[in-house]
Amino acid sequence: MLTCKTVWRKLAPLARASSTVCRQNVGRAGLNNVRRPAGSPVAHMSTGPAGGGGDNRLYVLLVGAACLGGGVYAYQTVKGDKQRYQERLSEIASRPNKAAAEQPDTFIQLEAPAVPSTETQEAQISETPVSASAKESSPPAPADEVSAPSETTEPPPAAEPVVEAPTEEPAEQPAVPVVEDEPSPPSDPSPPELTEPPPAPVVESVESESTAAAESPAAETPAPQAEVVAESETPAAGTAPSPAKIPSHAPYLLIGGGTASFAAARSIRARDPGARVLIVTEESDLPYMRPPLSKELWFSDDPSVTDTLRFKQWNGKERSIYFQPPSFYISPEDLNSIENGGVAVLTGKKVMHMDVRGNKVQLEDSTEISYDKCLIATGGVPRNLQVIERAGEEVMKKTTLFRKIDDFKALDKVSRNLKSITIIGGGFLGSELACALGRRSADSGLEVIQMFPEKGNMGKVLPEYLSNWTTEKVKREGVKILSEALVKNVTHKDDKVEIQLKDGRVVKTDHIVAAVGLEPNVDLAKSAGLEVDSDFGGYRVNAELQARSNIWVAGDAACFYDIRLGRRRVEHHDHAVVSGRLAGENMTGASKPYWHQSMFWSDLGPDVGYEAIGIVDSSLPTVGVFAKATAKDTPKAATEKSGTGIRSESETEAVATSPVATSPAASPTPAPPAQQQKEDYGKGVIFYLRDKVVVGIILWNVFNRMPIARKIIKDGEEHADLNEVAKLFNIHDD
Amino acid sequence: MSYCRQEGKDRIIFVTKEDHETPSNAELIADDPNDPYEEQGLILPNGEINWNCPCLGGMASGPCGTQFKEAFSCFHYSKEEVKGSECIDNFRNMQECMQRYPELYPQEEDNESSSQAESNTGAPSATSAPNSDSTLADAASESAPSSASTPPTDSQTAS
Numbered sequence: 001m002l003t004c005k006t007v008w009r010k011l012a013p014l015a016r017a018s019s020t021v022c023r024q025n026v027g028r029a030g031l032n033n034v035r036r037p038a039g040s041p042v043a044h045m046s047t048g049p050a051g052g053g054g055d056n057r058l059y060v061l062l063v064g065a066a067c068l069g070g071g072v073y074a075y076q077t078v079k080g081d082k083q084r085y086q087e088r089l090s091e092i093a094s095r096p097n098k099a100a101a102e103q104p105d106t107f108i109q110l111e112a113p114a115v116p117s118t119e120t121q122e123a124q125i126s127e128t129p130v131s132a133s134a135k136e137s138s139p140p141a142p143a144d145e146v147s148a149p150s151e152t153t154e155p156p157p158a159a160e161p162v163v164e165a166p167t168e169e170p171a172e173q174p175a176v177p178v179v180e181d182e183p184s185p186p187s188d189p190s191p192p193e194l195t196e197p198p199p200a201p202v203v204e205s206v207e208s209e210s211t212a213a214a215e216s217p218a219a220e221t222p223a224p225q226a227e228v229v230a231e232s233e234t235p236a237a238g239t240a241p242s243p244a245k246i247p248s249h250a251p252y253l254l255i256g257g258g259t260a261s262f263a264a265a266r267s268i269r270a271r272d273p274g275a276r277v278l279i280v281t282e283e284s285d286l287p288y289m290r291p292p293l294s295k296e297l298w299f300s301d302d303p304s305v306t307d308t309l310r311f312k313q314w315n316g317k318e319r320s321i322y323f324q325p326p327s328f329y330i331s332p333e334d335l336n337s338i339e340n341g342g343v344a345v346l347t348g349k350k351v352m353h354m355d356v357r358g359n360k361v362q363l364e365d366s367t368e369i370s371y372d373k374c375l376i377a378t379g380g381v382p383r384n385l386q387v388i389e390r391a392g393e394e395v396m397k398k399t400t401l402f403r404k405i406d407d408f409k410a411l412d413k414v415s416r417n418l419k420s421i422t423i424i425g426g427g428f429l430g431s432e433l434a435c436a437l438g439r440r441s442a443d444s445g446l447e448v449i450q451m452f453p454e455k456g457n458m459g460k461v462l463p464e465y466l467s468n469w470t471t472e473k474v475k476r477e478g479v480k481i482l483s484e485a486l487v488k489n490v491t492h493k494d495d496k497v498e499i500q501l502k503d504g505r506v507v508k509t510d511h512i513v514a515a516v517g518l519e520p521n522v523d524l525a526k527s528a529g530l531e532v533d534s535d536f537g538g539y540r541v542n543a544e545l546q547a548r549s550n551i552w553v554a555g556d557a558a559c560f561y562d563i564r565l566g567r568r569r570v571e572h573h574d575h576a577v578v579s580g581r582l583a584g585e586n587m588t589g590a591s592k593p594y595w596h597q598s599m600f601w602s603d604l605g606p607d608v609g610y611e612a613i614g615i616v617d618s619s620l621p622t623v624g625v626f627a628k629a630t631a632k633d634t635p636k637a638a639t640e641k642s643g644t645g646i647r648s649e650s651e652t653e654a655v656a657t658s659p660v661a662t663s664p665a666a667s668p669t670p671a672p673p674a675q676q677q678k679e680d681y682g683k684g685v686i687f688y689l690r691d692k693v694v695v696g697i698i699l700w701n702v703f704n705r706m707p708i709a710r711k712i713i714k715d716g717e718e719h720a721d722l723n724e725v726a727k728l729f730n731i732h733d734d
Numbered sequence: 735m736s737y738c739r740q741e742g743k744d745r746i747i748f749v750t751k752e753d754h755e756t757p758s759n760a761e762l763i764a765d766d767p768n769d770p771y772e773e774q775g776l777i778l779p780n781g782e783i784n785w786n787c788p789c790l791g792g793m794a795s796g797p798c799g800t801q802f803k804e805a806f807s808c809f810h811y812s813k814e815e816v817k818g819s820e821c822i823d824n825f826r827n828m829q830e831c832m833q834r835y836p837e838l839y840p841q842e843e844d845n846e847s848s849s850q851a852e853s854n855t856g857a858p859s860a861t862s863a864p865n866s867d868s869t870l871a872d873a874a875s876e877s878a879p880s881s882a883s884t885p886p887t888d889s890q891t892a893s
Binding site: 324340581724730 | 759
């Protein structure tokens with residue numbers, strides 16, 4: 001209030017001056033508008049300015065009212081805040097009582113960070129009711145019940161004892177066991193950890209004991225570790241055992257639970273005997289591979305594929321998309337005690353804050369985990385179109401951003417029940433999904449539309465002639481293609497989604513799949529003080545994938561320096577594997593730069609399959625060398641002939657590739673022996689050049705020659721005649 | 735007869751089989767077998783085992799990784815008449831461990847897995863026994879690039 005007064009005093013003369021001017025203007029206007037009988041005197045005191053008593057009073061009244069109103073409002077708000085705060089705290093305090101009453105097993109946790117870097121007393125509470133029979137881990141419900149932020153340093157009301165210390169040293173017993181937690185007997189056959197908060201409103205506790213019989217492996221866990229107990233349940237196939245105790249320290253901490261992270265974990269374990277690796281992921285699934293989600297899984301004959309998530313590889317053998325079954329992993333609470341170390345996965349936990357100086361991270365629920373070496377492999381989040389985001393909730397409900405297992409399940413369901421799906425985006429993901437859904441459309445009458453701004457599918461990757469040719473192939477898969485389509489507006493009408501394009505075309509559909517790119521996840525850059533690349537996005541790291549002394553980044557989120565090809569960021573599966581492995585090697589002391597060039601591949605229907613390596617950008621000049629094709633040259637034909645998987649098995653142990661080997665009758669007979677067109681790009685090699693040096697190569701329907709391609713790029717030589725280079729590939733052979 | 739076409743910045747060449755029959759005169763730089771940056775095969779240039787070789791799948795990194803490493807190392811460095819004869823205990827430990835994780839190390843492949851690991855080449859090619867693929871692939875597979883099948887450093891097999 002005092003400041004208000006001083007400000008007002010300063011401004012008052014100004015205000016008066018300006019109001020005077022206003023009044024004068026008003027007066028003049030008034031004067032002008034008033035009809036005067038001709039000849040009568042000009043001065044009209046009633047409407048005159050300056051000194052007009054009535055106006056002055058009016059003015060004072062208005063200003064006074066405004067001030068009063070403002071003052072009242074401010075007072076109310078402040079009072080209301082205080083009251084709300086009190087209410088909140090008491091509500092939280094009473095929650096454990098309610099929860100305890102509802103369920104036999106509950107338990108909670110939390111501790112305020114001892115580190116004074118943040119507010120000293122931050123009370124947080126979260127509860128995680130353990131449902132006895134729930135199959136799924138329940139991070140959604142519990143995880144974020146919340147924080148009642150203390151607004152200032154003022155200690156929370158007396159009712160809530162403040163608690164401290166997550167001790168990072170196992171040796172140190174929490175000195176303030178604020179709450180006695182009585183372990184209650186496990187009510188599940190599967191041994192969960194249970195603690196039951198006492199009726200006292202005290203809610204925070206530092207948990208140390210693991211309940212007795214519950215965990216036999218845990219029996220060897222030294223109790224003093226200040227570990228946070230969350231919950232544990234029997235894992236469903238593929239879903240991780242819900243986070244159990246969260247270790248307070250992990251020698252190797254991997255943030256993100258995708259391909260890069262898993263590759264790094266494996267690399268670390270191979271090189272550092274007995275290594276203890278902790279993967280922290282916000283997804284609820286164990287590490288899995290993504291390519292089958294838009295390819296093989298759609299071609300599976302198994303009706304329960306959405307549950308089993310198994311697919312057939314090129315060589316006919318089946319495997320799960322999960323890299324390893326749950327038994328491969330150890331439980332997080334055993335991480336620091338188990339004899340030979342292992343890999344533990346903490347699912348449903350998001351890392352919110354990274355303290356580089358202190359070598360630790362903080363999760364959403366404020367748990368802290370310190371590390372010796374850390375890998376950030378957070379991948380990315382699918383981009384969305386602004387027009388869709390602005391279109392409202394109805395449209396958003398009918399839009400899928402495809403990336404995870406859940407998205408696959410949802411889209412599968414949608415494709416069985418709805419009549420029309422539109423895919424926006426003509427790149428890898430969009431085209432693969434279009435082909436997969438297009439194939440389904442043959443049986444079900446589903447309408448599949450694909451729209452994109454480029455002239456043809458893969459327009460940013462393939463040279464124009466090839467992109468056009470590919471688009472024709474995709475159309476043959478049953479997809480309606482709308483090229484050069486820019487979305488102007490999306491609305492929800494008559495229970496359908498209506499897409500208006502800039503050129504006037506209108507598309508009515510039931511569901512949209514937006515495949516318009518990936519936004520790398522750099523949420524931790526701010527708190528960790530890591531550099532973010534402005535050209536490519538992602539964390540900027542050096543050629544050895546290192547961001548800071550003990551921090552590496554791999555996978556989609558890493559913008560790294562490629563010694564041969566320059567700085568770039570790659571969003572492909574094999575790159576995630578290669579960079580993850582490299583990061584793991586470097587985390588165990590290798591100091592190797594990114595050197596082994598990663599490759600990628602795509603299949604668009606039974607006639608088009610290609611593998612590629614390096615920088616494959618359609619804006620570069622290209623030289624394509626094609627063989628005059630015969631009927632034998634398709635991925636499908638190749639598989640059938642050899643009877644084994646040949647898709648660059650040398651590249652990966654179990655490459656998830658391949659269109660279905662058995663093609664349904666829907667597609668026309670495999671490429672007839674005579675060429676349909678004069679130019680049929682059946683198979684060949686395409687070189688991408690930058691300053692006359694080959695920086696990228698596509699092997700078009702030519703398989704198992706990736707090592708040669710890799711060599712050519714590695715050499716980085718200027719070749720005068722690329723036809724001679726093409727000879728190295730023996731494209732005419734099978 | 736091959737012919738060539740230019741579409742803007744892109745060049746397209748069609749070639750017949752005959753055109754490509756003459757050997758290529760493109761020059762490739764010779765590879766240095768000791769290049770530290772390159773991906774190595776199963777056996778490193780200094781004679782040690784490359785535990786990170788994709789050819790091993792996840793054998794060295796799984797729950798039985800330690801036992802596997804011990805057994806395989808023993809075998810690798812064995813100088814006995816019958817190679818590995820003194821390593822029986824190590825192999826037994828490994829087998830016991832693997833039996834505890836039947837999901838990861840399918841039981842009937844047990845004997846295969848140990849022998850395969852020993853005799854495996856650096857780059858499983860398509861023609862390699864499907865068994866090795868299944869043990870390595872099913873037991874502990876992920877997509878990881880193996881060393882390219884042609885690098886000169888590639889494998890000396892262990893036996």
